[in-house]
Amino acid sequence: MKNMNTLAQSSRKPKAFIHNIIRYKFLYLLILPTIVLFLIFNYFPMYGVVIAFQDYKPHLGVEGMFSKATWVGLKQFKNFISSFYFKRLMINTVRISLLKILFGFPAPIILALFLNEIRNLKFKKIVQTVSYLPHFLSWVILSGIITSLLSPANGTINQFIIALGGQPVDFLTNNDYFIWVLVFSSVWQGVGWSSIIYLATLSGIDPQLYESSVIDGATRFQQILYISLPSLYNLMSILLIMSMGGILNAGFEQVLMLYSPLVFETGDIIDTFVYRSGIQELKYSYSSAVGLFKTAIGFTLLIITNFFAGKMGRETLF
Amino acid sequence: METRLISLKYKNSKSDIVLIGIAYTTVIILTFSIIIPFLLIFLQSITPRSAMTGEWYSIIPKQVTFDAYGYLLVSSKLIIKAFKNSFFLVVIGGSLSLIATTMAAYTLSKQYLPYRKILTYFVYIPMIIGGGLIPTFLVVKFIGLYGSLWACVIPGMVGSWNVFLMRNFFREIPESLEEAALLDGANDVQILVKVMLPVSLPAIATIGLFYAVGQWNSWFTPSIYLNSREQWPVQMVVRQMLAQFDWTSVESIQDMEELLINIPTDNVKKASVFIATLPVLVFYPFAQKYFVKGLVVGSIKG
Numbered sequence: 217m218k219n220m221n222t223l224a225q226s227s228r229k230p231k232a233f234i235h236n237i238i239r240y241k242f243l244y245l246l247i248l249p250t251i252v253l254f255l256i257f258n259y260f261p262m263y264g265v266v267i268a269f270q271d272y273k274p275h276l277g278v279e280g281m282f283s284k285a286t287w288v289g290l291k292q293f294k295n296f297i298s299s300f301y302f303k304r305l306m307i308n309t310v311r312i313s314l315l316k317i318l319f320g321f322p323a324p325i326i327l328a329l330f331l332n333e334i335r336n337l338k339f340k341k342i343v344q345t346v347s348y349l350p351h352f353l354s355w356v357i358l359s360g361i362i363t364s365l366l367s368p369a370n371g372t373i374n375q376f377i378i379a380l381g382g383q384p385v386d387f388l389t390n391n392d393y394f395i396w397v398l399v400f401s402s403v404w405q406g407v408g409w410s411s412i413i414y415l416a417t418l419s420g421i422d423p424q425l426y427e428s429s430v431i432d433g434a435t436r437f438q439q440i441l442y443i444s445l446p447s448l449y450n451l452m453s454i455l456l457i458m459s460m461g462g463i464l465n466a467g468f469e470q471v472l473m474l475y476s477p478l479v480f481e482t483g484d485i486i487d488t489f490v491y492r493s494g495i496q497e498l499k500y501s502y503s504s505a506v507g508l509f510k511t512a513i514g515f516t517l518l519i520i521t522n523f524f525a526g527k528m529g530r531e532t533l534f
Numbered sequence: 535m536e537t538r539l540i541s542l543k544y545k546n547s548k549s550d551i552v553l554i555g556i557a558y559t560t561v562i563i564l565t566f567s568i569i570i571p572f573l574l575i576f577l578q579s580i581t582p583r584s585a586m587t588g589e590w591y592s593i594i595p596k597q598v599t600f601d602a603y604g605y606l607l608v609s610s611k612l613i614i615k616a617f618k619n620s621f622f623l624v625v626i627g628g629s630l631s632l633i634a635t636t637m638a639a640y641t642l643s644k645q646y647l648p649y650r651k652i653l654t655y656f657v658y659i660p661m662i663i664g665g666g667l668i669p670t671f672l673v674v675k676f677i678g679l680y681g682s683l684w685a686c687v688i689p690g691m692v693g694s695w696n697v698f699l700m701r702n703f704f705r706e707i708p709e710s711l712e713e714a715a716l717l718d719g720a721n722d723v724q725i726l727v728k729v730m731l732p733v734s735l736p737a738i739a740t741i742g743l744f745y746a747v748g749q750w751n752s753w754f755t756p757s758i759y760l761n762s763r764e765q766w767p768v769q770m771v772v773r774q775m776l777a778q779f780d781w782t783s784v785e786s787i788q789d790m791e792e793l794l795i796n797i798p799t800d801n802v803k804k805a806s807v808f809i810a811t812l813p814v815l816v817f818y819p820f821a822q823k824y825f826v827k828g829l830v831v832g833s834i835k836g
Contacts, residue, residue: 249637258660473773
């Protein structure tokens, strides 16, 4: 294998390219479908963002992007930034994301530490199996479940509140409660699944460490504090940094399923706005500009966070 | 873990007992917070309206009716069609995704392949940057996939993340295996099909499962690319039922009358949620061991 490698790379003539393609035609053929698909559905749409700088007319079809395009420069962006929505969308998106990180980041760590202390393997297995489950259900289903719990008319939680002599609360149409519904349902959905990676790290700890700590008289709590938790620090900081990179992704489908115009004030995020203005109101150019604005910021954040993750010893991709 | 279990023969101190108590309580609460809502959904789907007294403690229904399921699975053509459509997406869409992903991952796993780096970047870049919703939507429209179930299969057929996950699995296979097969005179196709694929079966199962679950759960893609009810997959029907059980989703006057008389719409809503959950509930325990392994190997090896 190594001989082939040096052979392929030592000959840098233009001929070498054709030579390589023929030599490894089987392997290149295997990746060809992916290349074609990506060119059409991933790379061409990257060119398609030009409509954010145009006043794209849907009836012109593809030509509306090329020869018949009306270029308007940054008009769409200026419209968005000066609009009433801009501030609200930015604040809502970042607020929901940050709250999700605030609660959703420590939750799986705590769960993993607790599961690690549970010695009844059968019980542990059952808990794990159940806790992963919500990760595999769509937000359509989860929203159905959340609504049936929270609805003011016959939701289980409200019936409980009424039985205790309280007033029913409409969690999903109240601007204050709504973001908490988003935050807690997302933690609830993801906590089990996200704990897997922490549990894997914990199970890699040398048992001798625990044994010698026992000899030294350490309690379980001290074991968690001085052995289990420190072994997670590296992973924790990397995952935290990475989650900062996705701060403009506040959970599109979840919000779309649960929100209503009544809670746009706190619940409308950039992604749902792009969806409404693009797919529903057919303002293609404007909506693309908003989407591109989000991508640009998100990409910058990703580069920055990736840089920091790289500093921490993680294999980065740049 | 096992050694730790055996070696700890010392007596738990008081603080240990408190800690274990907290640990058990927390995980039990979490487990119940997941089981109970599903149980409630099921119970609410079979409790007739007359028996719904509105008392929170009357969890066990005094009367039981399966009319909602009868309506959804027998009288309503919508959900039967939806199952067919979802079946197509899961089986055909899932298989195509799996095949294309395995092929691409195998190529990228070959360290000696010229231009491997460029190809890796080519697959990686769409993971971090994309054209966004509208430009992608327009491309699907221009190509003529709009309004066809294939629009839910082809554009998202290969996921970069899954390619890298699979590539990492292939990399784990010792090179000597391939070299031995080469010495035995096997050709490229034989090496892949008879040597590499059988060894990677757990990985293939994991990725296949990810795609299948993804297709079963997919609502957004079908909702923007499909335009006729005939093509709706299960998730879209459920969404429609939840959003508004409107009269247009009842197909004939007869149905409507029957519905008005016999079936409280609330039962139908809850039953539709339960039906859409069921396939995941059934397949999930069998598949669990694979995907856990898959996630851990893939994410640690980065």
